Amino acid sequence: MLVSSALLWLGAAAGSLAASWIVPGTVWKDTSGNTIDAHGGMVYLRGTTYYWIGQSASNAETPYMYKSTDLLNWTPLGAQASIQYMWRPKIAKPNGSFWIYGQVNRLVQPLVSTQMEGGYATKGAAVNVPPNSLTYSDTGMFQDPGDGAWYLLTSADHNTIQVNLIGSDGTLGARKNYITSGAYEAPGMFKVGTTYFIIVSAKTGWRSNPNKMFWADGISGSFNGPYDIAPEAENTYNSQNTFELTITGSQATTYIYMGDSWDSTGGPSSTYIWLPMAVSTSAHTVTLQYHAMWKVDTTTGVVSVPSSKKRYEAEDAVITGRAAVTECNDCISKRSVHQIDSGSQVTFNNITGTGEPQWISLHYTVSNVTAGEAHIFVNDQLVPTNISDMNSRAGCHKTVPVELVLKADDSNTIKFGAVGSEDFEIHFDGIEIFEDA
Known part of the structure; x- marks a missing residue:
């Protein structure tokens, strides 16, 4: 949204939070914490x-x-x-x-x-x-x-x-x-x-x-x-x-x-x-x-536009299932994780959080935007059902920002996966955490 006042997950208290960015496709909130309806x-x-x-x-x-x-x-x-x-x-x-x-x-x-x-x-x-x-x-x-x-x-x-x-x-x-x-x-x-x-x-x-x-x-x-x-x-x-x-x-x-x-x-x-x-x-x-x-x-x-605070490459994460690391000429590291399906998962460990809402971009593409969805678990909690519930641009653009609350230390875990038809798969580049302002 303008910057959504924030999608609060992981037990964080809802309330009035200052917005810092316009984020097309996310759920925008007003200063009372309600979805803007205009x-x-x-x-x-x-x-x-x-x-x-x-x-x-x-x-x-x-x-x-x-x-x-x-x-x-x-x-x-x-x-x-x-x-x-x-x-x-x-x-x-x-x-x-x-x-x-x-x-x-x-x-x-x-x-x-x-x-x-x-x-x-x-x-x-x-x-x-x-x-x-x-x-x-x-x-x-x-x-x-x-x-x-x-x-x-x-x-x-x-x-x-x-x-x-x-x-x-x-x-x-x-x-x-x-x-x-x-x-x-x-x-x-x-x-x-x-x-x-x-x-x-x-x-x-x-x-x-x-x-x-x-x-x-x-x-x-x-x-x-x-x-x-x-x-x-x-x-x-x-x-x-x-x-x-x-x-x-x-x-x-x-x-x-x-x-x-x-x-x-x-x-x-x-x-x-x-x-x-x-x-x-x-x-x-x-x-x-x-x-x-x-x-x-x-x-x-x-x-x-925001400055990057830290980037985590998908090929350095823990990969399970059919997914595999392959070359990617369009990726910063020239590698990414391909063929992520409903039986695959990419797990990032030791992610540093602030304890406050912060913007994180998920860098990925999908084989068919109508055939499936990407989802994430943050510290083993599903947030929320699908990424598209937080950002309507999910799957339609290579960079998908979402706003999350992570613990104020470096013990956070983010698990990225997919759900969809048998032929649905995701190519995942990595995640990026941004400076607050």
């Missing part, structure tokens, strides 16, 4: 505080809000309105009030409050999308940094991505632009220099796909595209676009892709994929920069 949303900066609003899947899709000053530690603010089944809520401030716009029964439903936190009530009836009275799905929001104007983005009927101006009275106004070159949804817009970029998803239900980018020279200019923002095989790192956040720092400007990894119901395995983007206005490219763990300094705008 899907299809956005982040809005007011003063030095960031507000994250999204639909709460565990509360009948009611708009829920969290706040943070560092994009890491999120304080829950709870439900913002009594309305239910509002999908992809977004925040705007077109006048002196605060507005939430979301999709209810495929119509735009505005909510309004005199304060940022709470008190939102419906403002008039839900409306169709101008100019053709279209229904829609997948709300997006954009404020032009040039003139401050607010725009609602929708995936309207007839495969039309629309950009509509929000009036100073909060009503949905004229259409300023649209895209009709494909079946797209989940629009999000951001601006770099004089170039406007829109990121969209294909319509594949809740299953992820290669999200695309379009660009234009003006808010009403012709959109060019589509263009890839990540390798097609990654399916946008198993996520769908919800919002693009710009961090304007003293040393750098960082553009952040915010996506949902949805499990069809918004259940516990629905996580968040946030990644910095490399943007070129001259080449008209947007590229997601994948980091298994990262963070951005909200003051300077500088992105950083």
